[in-house]
Amino acid sequence: MRPVSYSRVADVATAIGTVAADPGSAFLAGGTTEVDLQRIHVSRSRRLVDINDLPLRQIEELPGGGVRIGALARMSDVAQALPIRRRFPMISQALLLGASPQLRNMASIGGNLMQRVRCGYFRDVVAPCNKREPRTGCSALHGVNRGHAVLGTSEHCIATHPSDVGVAFMALDAVVLTQGPGGQRQIAIDDFYLVPGDRPDREHPLAHGELVVAIEVPPTPMASTSLYLKVRDRESYEFALASAAVAISLHDGTIDDVRLALGGIATKPWRARRAESVLTGAPATPETFTSAAEAELADAIGHGMNDFKIELARRTVVRALRMVTGDPQLHDGMAEGLLSEDGSGPADGSGPADGSGS
Numbered sequence: 001m002r003p004v005s006y007s008r009v010a011d012v013a014t015a016i017g018t019v020a021a022d023p024g025s026a027f028l029a030g031g032t033t034e035v036d037l038q039r040i041h042v043s044r045s046r047r048l049v050d051i052n053d054l055p056l057r058q059i060e061e062l063p064g065g066g067v068r069i070g071a072l073a074r075m076s077d078v079a080q081a082l083p084i085r086r087r088f089p090m091i092s093q094a095l096l097l098g099a100s101p102q103l104r105n106m107a108s109i110g111g112n113l114m115q116r117v118r119c120g121y122f123r124d125v126v127a128p129c130n131k132r133e134p135r136t137g138c139s140a141l142h143g144v145n146r147g148h149a150v151l152g153t154s155e156h157c158i159a160t161h162p163s164d165v166g167v168a169f170m171a172l173d174a175v176v177l178t179q180g181p182g183g184q185r186q187i188a189i190d191d192f193y194l195v196p197g198d199r200p201d202r203e204h205p206l207a208h209g210e211l212v213v214a215i216e217v218p219p220t221p222m223a224s225t226s227l228y229l230k231v232r233d234r235e236s237y238e239f240a241l242a243s244a245a246v247a248i249s250l251h252d253g254t255i256d257d258v259r260l261a262l263g264g265i266a267t268k269p270w271r272a273r274r275a276e277s278v279l280t281g282a283p284a285t286p287e288t289f290t291s292a293a294e295a296e297l298a299d300a301i302g303h304g305m306n307d308f309k310i311e312l313a314r315r316t317v318v319r320a321l322r323m324v325t326g327d328p329q330l331h332d333g334m335a336e337g338l339l340s341e342d343g344s345g346p347a348d349g350s351g352p353a354d355g356s357g358s
């Protein structure tokens with residue numbers, strides 16, 4: 001048995017001071033990731049500092065149309081908040097398509113951004129894993145990697161980032177507000193997530209003891225008709241195989257402006273900037289959408305079992321763009337036709353049929 005101490009703090013300064021002073025400590029929010037990882041000995045924190053009493057639960061409208069979400073706001077509360085549903089439906093949809101109602105009632109937004117990867121080798125303490133134990137190797141490279149990433153990978157790690165709402169935040173240029181031993185910082189979401197490179201153990205630029213206090217989403221008028229499309233092995237309680245968060249502004253059938261980010265296929269929530277540049281100024285047609293998807297996936301690398309994800313991601317991008325532009329040939333906006341009936345890959349059968357998860 002490994003003893004773990006627990007304390008509950010009531011103010012931000014004490015929370016930061018307590019964790020910063022002890023390298024073996026960690027913040028505890030909803031506990032839906034941290035407690036799991038403690039149980040399987042992946043997280044080895046000796047001290048858990050419960051931050052649930054901190055005054056960080058508010059969801060506030062900002063002047064000009066943005067919104068500020070306290071780091072301890074629950075996923076379910078954020079999903080239901082009126083300013084989120086009206087101005088940023090992709091955030092609400094991404095949250096409601098994640099986890100289960102019980103988990104969403106416990107899990108905080110800050111904890112969601114900080115959640116760890118679902119790679120089976122990361123969670124199996126006897127398997128070599130560079131993320132858990134630097135310089136031990138990556139078991140997934142030649143192992144069971146059906147759920148792993150095809151973009152942003154390195155020879156040291158190919159784990160997919162699991163957050164759904166992180167993908168919506170990425171499309172919306174959200175900013176992560178932190179407070180730590182070194183003071184306050186505002187970190188653009190794209191800089192908040194690091195690709196693995198040769199340091200897969202570093203996922204964020206945060207110092208030990210640096211607390212996420214809020215996420216700010218800037219005003220984005222076109223996001224009021226945005227959407228989040230999630231493709232997965234079953235229709236609930238499952239992580240994404242591929243997902244897309246998209247907002248678009250059209251003028252006479254031409255794309256004025258667009259935001260597109262992808263999930264389930266990359267080592268961090270993935271802003272699809274190449275696709276955005278193909279789309280901007282082009283006619284909103286299926287042909288344009290296909291070119292945009294191909295441009296974004298041009299450098300994608302499969303590792304065997306997950307090769308099918310490259311085609312799946314292309315189809316997800318095209319489907320999401322057709323949905324958000326109201327393509328009348330789509331029936332009801334769901335993801336049918338993207339996965340084969342056995343869930344192993346695209347409907348044309350080009351994916352593996354092993355059925356193994358990430």
Ligand SMILES: Cc1cc2nc3c(=O)[nH]c(=O)nc-3n(C[C@H](O)[C@H](O)[C@H](O)COP(=O)(O)OP(=O)(O)OC[C@H]3O[C@@H](n4cnc5c(N)ncnc54)[C@H](O)[C@@H]3O)c2cc1C
Nearest residue numbers: 029030031032033034098099107108110111112114164212
């Ligand atoms: C069965 C299951 C299914 C799931 N499915 C999905 C899914 O489909 N989509 C999805 O997006 N997520 C999914 N999740 C993940 C879930 O959303 C996260 O576990 C949850 O959001 C984490 O929030 P928490 O408050 O419980 O964090 P905790 O578990 O308390 O903390 C997680 C980590 O973040 C750190 N932390 C927490 N808050 C802060 C803060 N404010 N500042 C700095 N560090 C902090 C903790 O120290 C810890 O390392 C699933 C989880 C489970 C268990």
Ligand code: SF4
Nearest residue numbers: 119129138157158159
């Ligand atoms: S993919 Fe990353 S998390 Fe998974 S075994 Fe390799 S190094 Fe570890």
